[in-house]
Amino acid sequence: MSHITIRPISTEDLATCAQMMAQSEPWLTLGRTYDASYQTICDPAKEVSLATDKDTIAGFIIVNMTGAFVGYIQSVCVDAAWRGQGIGTQLITYAEERIFRSSPNVFICVSSFNAGARKLYERLGYSVVGELKDYIVAGASEILLRKAIAPLTTFSPSVDQ
Template sequence: MSTTEPWITLGRDYARCLTIVQLPTHEAWVALDADDRVAGFVLLVMEGAFVGYIRSIAVREDLRSRGVGRVLLSFVEQRVHEESPNVFLCVSSFNPRARALYERHGFHAVGELPDFVVQGHSEWLMRKTIGPITGFTPRTAPASRT
């Protein structure tokens, strides 16, 4: 997937993607197609200031606009809501199809980060929430990150 957009514009080659996937702070969740090939994946960060941050979500190019992204988002929301009421992600201004998917899925832009990753483009911080942190009761104890 590192050989397709938006990863090319983001400068994420295979080696960089592999490094990110292997970070110990990231949970990697993979969707498989009927032939057990990778259809897509999500990298999730469940610690730090933005617990429930989707670091990356990717769908194989030939399966885009076929519901894989929607399924991945639904799954990761359930995972996040075990521990946090908020799901966060960033989407690049040059990726309007992805932003439209997130908006259809209930995410709202909460801030713009100009020139954050790519000069001349913005990243939009988006959030989907089921309520404030105060008063939220986790469904499960946070997983150990050791």
């Protein structure tokens, strides 16, 4: 059994992660190229964390803590060889712990054709709050989901942010 460590991304990991994203679903269907993936991962406004087993990158997660949806999980990407082993759940749990220190809400979108990911998010306690039809590609929707621990008006951020 593997031992997964979650850590911040380093410069040496950028190309591997961009390639992993550009060569897998849902990003293939969404038309995400290597260059667009690389640009997303390099965005200094995003927090990118890796799931690794020794020197092997099993997956990564991108979190946005700014903008209209503070606490938005922008992407969860697990390498095809590591899928079905709980890596996505570990990454999401890690992101939730980070987000819930600062915000009472975690948001995530899932493509309408990505039934497996949607099932995972709902199993982890996310509820559908909206649908963006034809948002990225024609004929598909992005489903907005939310997991909350408190209303905004009663939430107090942790002091150790």
